[in-house]
Amino acid sequence: MPSRKNFELQLQTVGIECGCDKVVPHEYHPFYANHFVDYVDRPFKLLEIGVGGEGREVGGASLMLWSKVFPQAQIFGLDIYDKTVLDTDRIKTFVVDQGDPVALSVFVAEHGPFDIIIDDGSHKRSDQLTSLFTLIASVVPGGYYVLEDYFTSYWPVYDGSTLAKDYLDTPVRWLKQSIDIINRNNLLSEEIKSFLPDWGVEELHVYPGVAFLRKGLQAVRGEIPNAEFYANQVELDELRYGAYKDSFFEYIKDPMTSLKVLHEVKVRLEAEIKRIESQSAVNLVVDSQDERGS
Ligand SMILES: C[S@@+](CC[C@H](N)C(=O)[O-])C[C@H]1O[C@@H](n2cnc3c(N)ncnc32)[C@H](O)[C@@H]1O
Known part of the structure; x- marks a missing residue:
């Protein structure tokens, strides 16, 4: 396995070669390096929502990046446009609308679960929330759900808002709420708990522009001391x-x-x-x- 630093350099070099915006301009590669270096030498399944290029270009920059840096990974891509021209023995793409919970459920029932799911699709808040709520159960224990460009929660063009940020149901709101979800066992009110799904998430890593939710291995859980x-x-x-x-x-x-x-x-x-x-x-x-x- 490479060191974290070498993996970051590899992500940067290959990302630039592939023309992947995760590296230029976003510079997310150091954050991916923090969490994904352990996956380099093992077989696993990665799903990315949003292949790229929309209906105009082929896209697929990040699918290329992942297939190069993770030589044993099975890589799945979802998009609203047909991207099957990119399919190889290890890359498979599917036309699935991330805002359609039924289509997502049918897809994961056939191809899940996944070690890593990355949402880099429409960036609209309702689509992002539909995908998060539908797909998080299909992340294996210890695996990751990654929200890219979650700052779109602040922008009206993606149905977000800065002025009304505390009054909209957005990915940023659910990243904040995931602190409560991680601490579910210490919440006193069952009614409040009923509004917070038990995603089994035990880690939240928030970086500028990209956030990682990590499913727990159910090892250690905080508990209220006694009755x-x-x-x-x-x-x-x-x-x-x-x-x-x-x-x-x-x-x-x-x-x-x-x-x-x-x-x-x-x-x-x-x-x-x-x-x-x-x-x-x-x-x-x-x-x-x-x-x-x-
Ligand atoms: C930012 S690009 C993805 C870039 C790619 N992940 C990369 O890093 O190279 C967004 C993609 O999401 C797709 N998309 C837009 N709305 C979608 C939806 N509702 N469901 C799935 N994909 C969608 C677009 O067609 C576009 O190809």
Whole structure:
């Protein structure tokens, strides 16, 4: 197996040869080197969503890169365009829309599970979330689910937003929520847990532009110390924040609903303040007229 540093150099050199944007301009290769060096000398299965080139060009730069640096890997590529011209004995491409959960499920039932899944497809938030939610169960224990260019969560052209970033259901939101998922065993509320799927993820590595979720081997899991402590903490949490539970659940279910509710409350409050202010102004005029009259 090469050293991490040599593998990074290899990814860089081969990536440039293949014209892969993972290296230029994105410079993700040091991050891939951190996590994928162990795969070099072994057979495994890698799936990448998004072959490249769209309908205009052949694409396939990253599939070439992976097939060169992982000589024993079986490589699968999904795209909405037919890319079978790239198929070899170790590269197989399929026309599958990553936003279609049924098509994804049919695909993984036949070809999964995978050691590594990389989402470098449409970069639209709903497609990315459909793929993540549908495919993460098909990553083997110890394997990776990689989200490339997740910063598109901040850009309207991909159906994201910077202004409304805390009120949209985006990959960035789920990367943040995966901290809660990793710590599921320490969450007190079963209702809150029910909104957080047990993906079996135990590691989250977030780099500029690319994030790695790693499935656990179910080895070590944090636990709440004992039943008495648990009961006490549940009670305290209820006492402090129980009154707001319904709004917390609404928010976690769909942060966008809260944005609408907050806006409606704000509009109603402003209208009420205006009504009170104009009523006070009328009262002041009447009072001063009364004073003058008396
Ligand atoms: C950024 S390119 C992929 C680049 C490639 N992974 C690489 O590193 O060389 C994105 C690809 O995703 C494909 N794509 C767009 N929408 C898709 C969808 N809904 N499902 C699957 N693939 C999609 C496009 O056709 C395009 O070829």
